Amino acid sequence: xxxxxxxxxxxxxxxxxxxxxxxxxEDAVPLAGGQSLVTTLNLxxxxxxxxxxxxxxxxxxxxxxxxxxxxxxxxxxHREVGTSEIVRARLPLLAAAMPHIAHPAIRNRGTIGGSxxxxxxxxEWPACCLALDATIVVRGPQAERRIAARDFFQGLYATAxxxxxxxxxxxxxxxxxDAVWGFDELARRRGDYALxxxxxxxxxxxxxLADMRLAFFGLADRPVLAVAAAAALEAGDLTGxxxxxxxxxxxxxxxxxxxxxxxxxxxxxxxxxxxxxxAGEAQEGGRDVG
Numbered sequence: 103x104x105x106x107x108x109x110x111x112x113x114x115x116x117x118x119x120x121x122x123x124x125x126x127x128e129d130a131v132p133l134a135g136g137q138s139l140v141t142t143l144n145l146x147x148x149x150x151x152x153x154x155x156x157x158x159x160x161x162x163x164x165x166x167x168x169x170x171x172x173x174x175x176x177x178x179x180h181r182e183v184g185t186s187e188i189v190r191a192r193l194p195l196l197a198a199a200m201p202h203i204a205h206p207a208i209r210n211r212g213t214i215g216g217s218x219x220x221x222x223x224x225x226e227w228p229a230c231c232l233a234l235d236a237t238i239v240v241r242g243p244q245a246e247r248r249i250a251a252r253d254f255f256q257g258l259y260a261t262a263x264x265x266x267x268x269x270x271x272x273x274x275x276x277x278x279x280d281a282v283w284g285f286d287e288l289a290r291r292r293g294d295y296a297l298x299x300x301x302x303x304x305x306x307x308x309x310x311l312a313d314m315r316l317a318f319f320g321l322a323d324r325p326v327l328a329v330a331a332a333a334a335l336e337a338g339d340l341t342g343x344x345x346x347x348x349x350x351x352x353x354x355x356x357x358x359x360x361x362x363x364x365x366x367x368x369x370x371x372x373x374x375x376x377x378x379x380x381a382g383e384a385q386e387g388g389r390d391v392g
Contacts, residue, residue, distance in 0.1 A: 105143035112155040116162070116241060116270070119154050124243045124266045126152045132268050133157070134177060134216035137208050162215075162270060165189060170276050173239075176215025176269045180227075181206075183214050193274055195234060195283040195301060199226040202285075205293045215269040218254070221261045223354075224295040224320040226287070228255055232317035232325050233283075233301040236274045242267035258323040280305045282382070284375035287320070288367050290358075296320040297359055298367035302375050311379060312336055321351040321368055335376055343376070344369040 113119040123130050131150040133139060134157075142148040156162060162177040165186040172192050174183055183189055184200025203209050203217075203226055217227040218238060231238070231251035238254045240247050243266050254262045263269070277283075287299030299319040304311040314332035319325045328350045334343035353364035 105140075106146060106149045108143075108150055109152045110155065111152060112158050114158055116159050119156060119159060119268070120241060120243050120266065122152065122154045123268070127265065130154055132219075134219075135179065135212035136216075137204075137212040138216070138220050138222070156268070167192065167276075172274045172276065174214055174272045174274070176218075176271055177213050178215075180209040180212050180214065180217075184209075192276055193234065195285055195303065196230055196274075198283075198285045199230050199301060202226055202287055202296075202299075214272060218272060219261060219263060219269045221255050221257075221259050221324065222295075223255075223258060223322060223324050224299075226296075226299065226301070226319065229299060229301040229317040229319035229325040231272060231274075232327055233303045233315045234274045234277075235315065236272050238262075238269060239271040239273060240267045241270045246270070248273075252327065255324040260324075277303065278305055280307075282306050282311070282379045284379045286371045286375050288371060298353075298364050298371055300368070300371045300375050302379065304379060306382075309380075310336065310338060311376075316372070318347075318351060318368060321353050321364055323352070323354070326351060331372065340373060340376055344372055347372065 111122050113122060129151040131153055133153045133155045156177060163175040165178060165188050166173050167188050172188055180200055180203050184197050190197045214227055217225055221228060236251045238249045238251060240263060242264060249262050256262060282304050284302040287296040289296050296319060298321055301317045304314040314335055316328040316332045317325050318328055328347060330346040330350055331343040334346055347368050351368055353361035355361060
């Protein structure tokens, strides 16, 4: 495997990076962590003429909290996100999801902005963005835009990004004091892409749950909020919630796993996550299958 020839630019500012992307148009590709891009280059699945390396640009990484929002810079590495004291205290769902992202070498180099921009439907961060009602902050040649996560992910590797725009941060509203969460995924082996996964949030109301957000991943061409299943769970009907998934998810056809199998795994995960959330045991799962 050998990448095609390309030019390499390492801008020192965001404005310089955006100017390079604008000047070269579709022939330029931004480089963040490179954990997916380098693979596609080596397999000749992509052949840009210019790589615009974002790693030297100040202000694109780090985790901060202000005015009821946790802002995660797009260049924050997966491990940095999951081990941040702010994230662990304020957004434990992200801390729980991080160890399930691939393997340590990838978690040490890959970035949250790169993952969100790639929009792989079987990955953890996009689903967590949906579950936590995040806002994706992007910058283009003219202005900054703020896009709700529910509007950002539009299909298989498709997002609301316009030509010349890059993700600069992801902003998460602070959960309420009565918030609960859950996470689980099933894969053939630890570190593989999830066959089925779920990032969930809700508010505790006595013995029940309200304002549930069930973000499934690995089960359609994008992360999916299962609205009908969430409504059934809020009404205390787990069986109805599991049945509703048949109309809300569209598992891909995979040579190794039938769509019916993935749907069954989604129902299993929903039962586990809902049970833990109701019992006050909000902690991640993460089991291998096969």
